[in-house]
Amino acid sequence: MYRHIYFIGIGGIGMSAIARYYNRKGFKVSGYDKTPSPLTAALESEGIDVHYEDNTDFIPKDVEGTLVVYTPAIPKDMGELVYVQKNGYKVIKRSRMLGEISRGQRCMAVAGTHGKTTTSTLVSHIFMSSGEGCSAFLGGISKNYDSNLLISDNDVVVAEADEFDRSFLQLYPEIAVITSMDADHLDIYGDEAHIREAFKEFASQVSGTVIAKYGLDITQDDTKAEIKTYSYGNPEADFYAESTGEGHFNLHYPGGVIEDCVVGIPGWVNIENATGAAAIGLTYGLDPQKIKDALASFSGVKRRFDLQVRKPGCIYIDDYAHHPEEISAALSSIRNTYPGMKLTVAFQPHLYTRTRDFAPEFAQALSKADKLILLDIYPAREEPIPGVTSEIIFKDVTCSEKVLVPRAEFMDCLKNEEIELLVTLGAGDIDRFVGEIAEMLNNRI
Numbered sequence: 001m002y003r004h005i006y007f008i009g010i011g012g013i014g015m016s017a018i019a020r021y022y023n024r025k026g027f028k029v030s031g032y033d034k035t036p037s038p039l040t041a042a043l044e045s046e047g048i049d050v051h052y053e054d055n056t057d058f059i060p061k062d063v064e065g066t067l068v069v070y071t072p073a074i075p076k077d078m079g080e081l082v083y084v085q086k087n088g089y090k091v092i093k094r095s096r097m098l099g100e101i102s103r104g105q106r107c108m109a110v111a112g113t114h115g116k117t118t119t120s121t122l123v124s125h126i127f128m129s130s131g132e133g134c135s136a137f138l139g140g141i142s143k144n145y146d147s148n149l150l151i152s153d154n155d156v157v158v159a160e161a162d163e164f165d166r167s168f169l170q171l172y173p174e175i176a177v178i179t180s181m182d183a184d185h186l187d188i189y190g191d192e193a194h195i196r197e198a199f200k201e202f203a204s205q206v207s208g209t210v211i212a213k214y215g216l217d218i219t220q221d222d223t224k225a226e227i228k229t230y231s232y233g234n235p236e237a238d239f240y241a242e243s244t245g246e247g248h249f250n251l252h253y254p255g256g257v258i259e260d261c262v263v264g265i266p267g268w269v270n271i272e273n274a275t276g277a278a279a280i281g282l283t284y285g286l287d288p289q290k291i292k293d294a295l296a297s298f299s300g301v302k303r304r305f306d307l308q309v310r311k312p313g314c315i316y317i318d319d320y321a322h323h324p325e326e327i328s329a330a331l332s333s334i335r336n337t338y339p340g341m342k343l344t345v346a347f348q349p350h351l352y353t354r355t356r357d358f359a360p361e362f363a364q365a366l367s368k369a370d371k372l373i374l375l376d377i378y379p380a381r382e383e384p385i386p387g388v389t390s391e392i393i394f395k396d397v398t399c400s401e402k403v404l405v406p407r408a409e410f411m412d413c414l415k416n417e418e419i420e421l422l423v424t425l426g427a428g429d430i431d432r433f434v435g436e437i438a439e440m441l442n443n444r445i
Helices: 013-024 038-045 079-086 094-102 116-130 164-170 192-204 268-284 288-296 324-337 352-366 407-415 430-443
Strands: 004-008 028-032 049-051 066-070 090-093 106-111 135-142 147-150 156-161 175-178 209-213 226-232 239-245 248-253 256-262 306-311 314-319 343-347 371-374 401-404 421-425
Touching: 004 013, 004 079, 013 028, 013 038, 013 094, 013 135, 013 147, 038 049, 066 094, 079 090, 090 094, 094 135, 094 156, 094 164, 106 116, 106 268, 116 135, 116 156, 116 268, 116 288, 164 192, 175 192, 175 268, 209 268, 226 268, 239 268, 248 268, 256 288, 268 288, 268 324, 306 430, 314 430, 324 343, 324 352, 324 421, 343 352, 371 407, 407 430, 421 430
Parallel strands: 004 028, 004 066, 028 049, 066 090, 106 156, 106 175, 135 156, 175 209, 209 226, 226 239, 314 421, 343 371, 343 421, 371 401
Antiparallel strands: 135 147, 239 248, 248 256, 306 314
16 A cells, blocks of 8 residues: 655646645655646645655665556656656656546546536536536636635545546546647657547547537547537537627537526637536436526636736737637637727747647637737757747738747846737746736826
């Protein structure tokens, strides 16, 4: 029996939720992360020891009593990881740990190359708000609960099913939503065909119902589960949102209609996410009125269509979008919500491989802006690739104003901008500027 669980990469959004879970269950939990962050500060405030140097002295010496969990975002030659692999520790990936937690429980999972964090957080809020309860492992910080982890006494587990490194194939859900199957993580999968193949394999592991976004290529050949579809605006789907204006909608489902719904955060893309989340709740058997109430009281997820400043003549939204399809959907939704305002977009590309693989698509999506401020690439786990810089996106952007800015000069650039509608986008560390930007804009007369 393990007494100590040691996490390599403990500050990651998925890793920290699992670390919190086992800490609450009474295990001794500690770990390493590269840099301090609000997440690691939260872990430390809960009594979890976190250190920030690659130093094997911090690893528990009780080999038999220690389980080591690591994220594939950690380099394979990282000293602590090499040490535990060579010295007889039981070492497993984060995805397997989540699979172990959910095994034997009623798993509600949300998969997709984008939309899964907001949708899974909505699902967890629906279960909590309805009184049913759930334990949830989220890929973002829920604003309703100020956490990426929820714990209840029942056997319902809500999981964000991450396709990176094929992690979601460790899950065997009872009900699953699939939001999208776009090409991404080509450094892992090689091509779009292999991504689709992985999603089909995920669908084959669902025991009850697969709820796929309308139009996705998931068929009865792929799974023994019942297949349902959901959509924003398409009445051919089993679950669909019919817009009634000003962010309100009627939610049609196989058992009837939930009239005059509203989601607590703006944008058509969030109505679509809410439709997928509500489909899980309805399929599970939750009360339709309680689902309606939950959607209205949803406060959102940090860094997902995250409204930072709202005052006359000035709106600022921060969003995690880092894939061309996500960016396109986010900017379309923002334009629709705030028509007529000059849209300034600041984007930090994430990963050299993703920038290389999707440069034309990034340029096309970002051209929806009136002005683009493009930062240098955030490398995350990768080494530079010769010839791959933000310039390969920038050169093909067609909006009327655009500027390429080093990260260190970003705030100085913004200070000289006339801001009507500002959006910061990216999965790197552009979020470190959010508080400073909000303060600057709030202080403007």
